[in-house]
Amino acid sequence: MTTATPTGGGAEPAPQTAGPGGARPLAGKVAFIAGASRGIGAAIAETLAGEGATVAVAARSAEPGRVAGTIHQVAERIASAGGHALAVPCDVTEEESIRAAVTTTVAEFGGIDILVANAGVLWLGPVESTPLKRWQLCLDVNLTGVFLVTREVIPHIRARGGGSLIAVTTTGVEMTDRGANAYWVSKAAVERLYLGLAADLRPDNIAVNCLSPSRVVLTEGWKAAGGGDIPAEMVEPPETMGRAAALLAAQDATGITGTIQRSESLLATR
Ligand SMILES: NC(=O)c1ccc[n+]([C@@H]2O[C@H](COP(=O)([O-])OP(=O)(O)OC[C@H]3O[C@@H](n4cnc5c(N)ncnc54)[C@H](OP(=O)(O)O)[C@@H]3O)[C@@H](O)[C@H]2O)c1
16 A cells, blocks of 8 residues: 655646635545546546545555556556545455555545445346356445445544445446346446435435446446447546546535436536
């Protein structure tokens, strides 16, 4: 685990935005992003940091592997753009790993205000040809992982007097006319989990929402899973999810809570 130090490398820095009077919307907030070593999670981490949040960049990849992206590279990109980030190794299927990552974040930054439960694996194969281990992996990462990380973070957000929980789901949940697969089933269960949690946590002033891309984001994970050619009009840049997550992250249960949001439609309301 390392605190990122400024470096000259990395991708284009996330813009540092300012609200009315120069205050950045997430200044003073701490965000824990599960599944932030690449793809949508990395984009969300960089956007939230650009809006002033201090960010825990959590995922398993501490060293470069088969798929590009590590927690240290993302934390270093944030630092080189002038933000604050900590790379925290975290496997969302392991209770002890989550506990250690959350404990480290709180020890380093003093608390947590925002969770983005983004870690996910993709398996779109038909039910008849789905091996049990693929089914189980989808449920372990996409559903149980969200349950475990959310359960660990709730007391810390409550201790701050409120905050925001965001789970990343998919429009596939609604596509029942296109059949069934382990991925869509796992995400549907997360939406039920979060809709119910919104009612449970309203008295604690914690907003609880689901957010998905409106269209396909061509991430490392999408490509590695063999995601086919997509017409340009069906593709959305990862930064759109970053901006939509920042909007939900900046508010509490006095604002939007108990909803399932799509990135582009949410941004269109602002
Ligand atoms: N791409 C899309 O169009 C799209 C559409 C709808 C919804 N989504 C959802 O958006 C989220 C991100 O997708 P993506 O396309 O950005 O995928 P990605 O590029 O494959 O990134 C997935 C992230 O999840 C992390 N992860 C996987 N297993 C983990 C585990 N056991 N513990 C901790 N972290 C884990 C990965 O980090 P490590 O491997 O380093 O652990 C990585 O940071 C997913 O929940 C996905 O279902 C994506």
